[in-house]
Each structure stands twice: as C-alpha cells, then as structure tokens.
C-alpha cells in the first residue's frame with residue numbers, strides 16, 4: 124500500500140475525495156499525514172473526522188519561504204511518503220521542497236494548463252469568453268503551475284456561468300480526476 128501525504132490550506136474538498144478513494148480502495152494507498160500551513164483550514168477538521176494524523180506548520184512563523192519549506196521537508200521525511208499531494212495548498216514551493224522530493228509532488232489546478240496559471244482562473248476564462256475550462260493535475264517543479272501534465276479534464280463554459288458556478292463545476296471534476304491521476308502515477312514505472 125502506498126503512503127500519501129496531503130498538503131492543504133483551506134476547505135479540503137479534494138482531500139475528502141482522496142480520503143474516500145483510499146477508503147474504498149480505489150487508490151491502493153493510505154493518507155498517512157495531512158499538513159496545513161493554515162491553522163484555520165477546514166480540511167484539518169476533515170482529517171480529524173477520519174482519524175488521520177495531521178500537522179499544522181504555520182508559514183507565518185517562518186522568515187523565508189525556504190525556512191518554511193525546510194520545516195515541511197523535515198516533517199515529510201518523518202512520514203516518508205511515496206507521493207505528496209497538494210490539495211488547495213496556497214504556497215509556492217521553493218527548490219528546497221522540489222529538490223528533496225523530485226517528481227514526487229503533484230498539484231491540482233483549476234484551469235486547462237498551460238492556460239491561466241496562478242489565481243482567479245475562473246474569472247479569466249469567463250472574461251476571455253473561452254468555450255472550455257477545466258482542471259489539470261501536474262507534477263510540481265520550481266515554476267508556478269508549470270510541471271509535466273498528468274491528467275486534464277475539460278468542462279464547457281455556458282453563457283449563464285458565473286465565476287462561482289464555474290468554480291463549482293470544476294471542483295466536481297477535480298474530485299474525479301485527482302484519484303485517477305494518483306492511481307496512474309502510483310502504478311506507472
């Protein structure tokens with residue numbers, strides 16, 4: 124069984140989808156640790172609800188991004204995961220993390236990368252009158268939302284869509300493709 128670490132900053136609906144997929148053995152893995160940089164993240168409660176080990180590493184306690192990443196590396200080395208899954212983790216990682224866990228960190232992003240890296244993706248897609256948006260799972264490297272794409276799924280943007288409705292539709296897709304991408308990664312050589 125593969126060991127998975129999940130890093131969060133907020134609501135944790137993707138975390139919940141992954142917990143579910145592990146419980147149902149859709150993913151042959153267990154979430155051994157959830158790490159949040161935000162002490163108020165609702166995702167912490169989700170970890171507690173499922174008796175999953177969690178740790179808060181508040182980024183505000185660190186002077187530099189590198190120092191914060193060092194604390195992450197230390198914690199992750201203790202649990203020695205096969206895969207580190209960023210699920211709504213709102214921090215840009217430095218090479219301290221990416222070099223310690225090269226090709227082992229993945230992220231989910233609410234756009235059809237390489238379009239719309241960073242924030243406000245739904246707003247940008249609607250403003251540009253795009254026909255499709257979607258979600259992308261990718262490997263994390265030093266550059267924001269730029270690593271190798273593992274899986275992508277698109278959704279049609281309707282004329283009636285607002286940023287909020289599009290966000291909801293894409294989040295649903297995220298919950299479907301994240302477990303699939305993880306299975307693909309863990310079972311590939």
Ligand code: GRF
Nearest residue numbers: 134135136137211231232233
């Ligand atoms: C998701 O849209 C994810 O793509 C983005 O942040 C959001 C997190 O949602 N990186 P949740 O915390 O998993 O509910």
